[in-house]
Amino acid sequence: xxxxxxxxxxxxxxxxxxxxxxxxxxxxxxxxxxxxxxxxxxxxxxxxxxxxxxxxxxxxxxxxxxxxxxxxxxxxxxxxxxxxxxxxxxxxxxxxxxxxxxxxxxxxxxxx
Amino acid sequence: xxxxxxxxxxxxxxxxxxxxxxxxxxxxxxxxxxxxxxxxxxxxxxxxxxxxxxxxxxxxxxxxxxxxxxxxxxxxxxxxxxxxxxxxxxxxxxxxxxxxxxxxxxxxxxxxxxxxxxxxxx
Numbered sequence: 001x002x003x004x005x006x007x008x009x010x011x012x013x014x015x016x017x018x019x020x021x022x023x024x025x026x027x028x029x030x031x032x033x034x035x036x037x038x039x040x041x042x043x044x045x046x047x048x049x050x051x052x053x054x055x056x057x058x059x060x061x062x063x064x065x066x067x068x069x070x071x072x073x074x075x076x077x078x079x080x081x082x083x084x085x086x087x088x089x090x091x092x093x094x095x096x097x098x099x100x101x102x103x104x105x106x107x108x109x110x111x112x
Numbered sequence: 113x114x115x116x117x118x119x120x121x122x123x124x125x126x127x128x129x130x131x132x133x134x135x136x137x138x139x140x141x142x143x144x145x146x147x148x149x150x151x152x153x154x155x156x157x158x159x160x161x162x163x164x165x166x167x168x169x170x171x172x173x174x175x176x177x178x179x180x181x182x183x184x185x186x187x188x189x190x191x192x193x194x195x196x197x198x199x200x201x202x203x204x205x206x207x208x209x210x211x212x213x214x215x216x217x218x219x220x221x222x223x224x225x226x227x228x229x230x231x232x233x234x
């Protein structure tokens with residue numbers, strides 16, 4: 001199975017400041033079609049996960065443009081340009097290149 | 113708008129069975145693969161099972177293989193997960209999640225239901 005690691009696991013943030021979360025894969029997630037099979041999700045407290053980024057760098061519908069995804073192969077980053085209070089929760093990366101799909105351990109983001 | 117509504121959760125004794133359902137609306141159900149993903153209390157996300165858009169391909173996590181069965185009824189826009197020989201470690205919130213791209217079985221999940229809690233307890 002493909003193993004995903006995230007860092008940091010805990011991220012206290014200041015509203016208005018940028019934030020970044022790293023996701024590393026044990027194998028390349030580059031598909032033969034040229035895209036990266038990596039997605040980012042945010043699970044807000046008490047809610048189900050919501051899709052933020054798919055195929056490595058594509059923002060999902062309705063996701064604010066302060067969220068961006070980058071990276072390729074085995075190293076990926078989720079960036080938040082200016083954190084807002086509503087961005088608190090646990091962020092997960094997920095690979096969909098191989099079955100079983102696997103998730104990173106999650107990064108808990110809260111306000112300082 | 114896309115909606116996925118899970119039901120069927122509850123408290124069940126170890127070794128017993130339970131069937132979860134997921135009612136879908138707001139998209140062409142028969143065109144999309146669907147997965148079950150679970151989350152144990154206070155833990156991360158764990159993929160459980162996947163069924164292809166037409167029901168011909170099914171995959172399971174090793175932790176549930178031989179005990180859980182995923183199925184779908186495209187005429188009723190409904191997904192099921194039959195869970196048997198339940199164990200304490202199956203206690204979790206179970207989410208159904210829609211594969212974002214049509215026809216393909218693999219891919220990111222673009223919509224999730226609100227989840228249904230399964231508690232295995234004696």
